[in-house]
Amino acid sequence: MTPAARLQAALDLMTDVDRDPRPADAVVSTFLRARRGMTEGYRGAVLDLLDAVLRHRARLGWWLGALGHDDTPRARLLVWLAIGDNRGPDHAARHFTGAKDAPAGLTAGERALLKRLQGKSIADPAMPEEVRLEVPDWAAGPLRRRFGTEFAAEMEAVLTPPPLDLRVNTLRTSRKEMLRTLASLGVPAEATRLAPDGIRIRERLSLTRLSPLKTGEMEIQDEGSQLVALLVDAQPGDRVADFCAGAGGKTLALATRMANKGHVAACDVSAGRLKRCAERVRKAGLHNVQTQMLTSETDRWVKRRKGTFDRVLVDAPCSGTGTWRRNPDARWRAAREEGLEHLVALQARILASAARLVKPGGRLVYATCSLLIEENEAQMAAFLAAYPAFHVVPIAKVAPGLEGLSAAEYLSLTPARDGTDGFFAAVLQRAATPL
Numbered sequence: 001m002t003p004a005a006r007l008q009a010a011l012d013l014m015t016d017v018d019r020d021p022r023p024a025d026a027v028v029s030t031f032l033r034a035r036r037g038m039t040e041g042y043r044g045a046v047l048d049l050l051d052a053v054l055r056h057r058a059r060l061g062w063w064l065g066a067l068g069h070d071d072t073p074r075a076r077l078l079v080w081l082a083i084g085d086n087r088g089p090d091h092a093a094r095h096f097t098g099a100k101d102a103p104a105g106l107t108a109g110e111r112a113l114l115k116r117l118q119g120k121s122i123a124d125p126a127m128p129e130e131v132r133l134e135v136p137d138w139a140a141g142p143l144r145r146r147f148g149t150e151f152a153a154e155m156e157a158v159l160t161p162p163p164l165d166l167r168v169n170t171l172r173t174s175r176k177e178m179l180r181t182l183a184s185l186g187v188p189a190e191a192t193r194l195a196p197d198g199i200r201i202r203e204r205l206s207l208t209r210l211s212p213l214k215t216g217e218m219e220i221q222d223e224g225s226q227l228v229a230l231l232v233d234a235q236p237g238d239r240v241a242d243f244c245a246g247a248g249g250k251t252l253a254l255a256t257r258m259a260n261k262g263h264v265a266a267c268d269v270s271a272g273r274l275k276r277c278a279e280r281v282r283k284a285g286l287h288n289v290q291t292q293m294l295t296s297e298t299d300r301w302v303k304r305r306k307g308t309f310d311r312v313l314v315d316a317p318c319s320g321t322g323t324w325r326r327n328p329d330a331r332w333r334a335a336r337e338e339g340l341e342h343l344v345a346l347q348a349r350i351l352a353s354a355a356r357l358v359k360p361g362g363r364l365v366y367a368t369c370s371l372l373i374e375e376n377e378a379q380m381a382a383f384l385a386a387y388p389a390f391h392v393v394p395i396a397k398v399a400p401g402l403e404g405l406s407a408a409e410y411l412s413l414t415p416a417r418d419g420t421d422g423f424f425a426a427v428l429q430r431a432a433t434p435l
């Protein structure tokens with residue numbers, strides 16, 4: 001496969017990602033299924049190019065705007081090749097020849113564009129800070145309010161691809177044993193700093209090298225997400241509702257810590273995600289989880305089970321600002337499509353309904369993968385004001401060892417400070433007797 005054919009394949013994929021409303025990783029899966037013949041090296045090179053262009057989306061667009069050129073996937077790729085990896089405009093021009101399997105030959109406009117990029121670099125002093133840091137308009141104000149003087153450092157941290165975090169299925173093996181297995185597979189891995197069952201791999205590698213993922217002995221899960229599941233503090237024998245279970249990332253972690261005892265109701269409004277959750281539950285060898293499809297947060301299932309759960313986790317739909325380093329296209333999607341206000345209102349409705357499930361003396365854990373005050377601290381303040389039967393349990397009380405990470409009341413993880421995705425979690429307890 002020639003370098004020019006690789007560029008054409010990358011361009012096809014970038015065009016698909018641009019047109020398809022689904023998240024980039026879903027579009028990538030479809031693309032790879034249709035091109036099963038690709039070798040691993042070839043696939044890696046195509047995906048690296050897509051990743052680079054997505055991670056530099058605002059800067060590439062800024063250059064195209066500044067030079068009066070249309071912002072298209074092909075133009076973005078040309079600019080990236082010209083100034084993104086410092087190989088210069090001639091390198092970009094060399095492969096756009098129109099030969100068989102290569103991208104179409106350069107137009108006069110593209111030649112002029114490449115000429116004007118001579119000697120430039122991807123970050124220009126004239127760029128606004130939000131462009132240099134790839135922060136979309138809608139999020140700039142809320143993120144500046146959240147981070148103050150740390151704004152640039154935190155935004156730079158989310159520009160870098162994250163390490164690969166895994167959670168060991170302790171029903172099957174131990175972290176120590178899994179580290180030995182990975183060493184025998186030639187995979188350099190280390191124990192995570194805070195999550196007791198976590199393993200971190202810093203080197204970029206193909207997941208096909210990680211055979212224990214196929215057997216359910218471990219799962220991919222960011223260390224921050226593992227810590228949120230830990231804060232639920234579900235005990236063997238408890239009744240737990242995971243209200244926004246999705247494909248079950250936290251459900252699996254909770255149910256495993258419950259030693260396969262008790263009951264976890266994994267609820268969601270998405271049948272597709274719950275199906276995936278059920279498959280992962282089976283693979284992990286868990287018998288204490290049942291999936292529950294909800295028509296909405298006020299489904300009758302909730303009313304019928306009022307006050308019957310020891311623990312209720314609300315891992316709410318959110319802006320996903322904490323996961324930008326993992327999904328570089330996410331910053332240009334979620335809140336742009338749904339609106340921050342809409343998300344905050346949905347979270348409040350979900351919280352109000354899910355809170356009904358909590359037993360007297362039981363706990364409600366609210367979590368997001370958002371960095372924004374609106375979805376986190378302010379959401380909690382509004383809930384606590386409206387529902388006086390609930391009070392905050394400080395993080396140090398639930399998980400000694402994590403208290404140094406953030407303000408005493410809530411867990412608040414950030415990529416620059418904690419090396420995890422951005423996560424927020426609040427533990428609230430319902431009064432044992434009616435107030």
Ligand SMILES: C[S@@+](CC[C@H](N)C(=O)[O-])C[C@H]1O[C@@H](n2cnc3c(N)ncnc32)[C@H](O)[C@@H]1O
Pocket residue numbers: 225243244245246247248249250251267268269270273294296297315316317318350
């Ligand atoms: C942050 S994701 C959950 C991720 C999951 N807990 C994990 O750890 O992998 C939020 C989930 O909320 C679900 N959701 C959206 N609206 C909902 C609603 N009204 N009631 C319950 N779940 C909802 C979405 O389908 C999505 O799966």
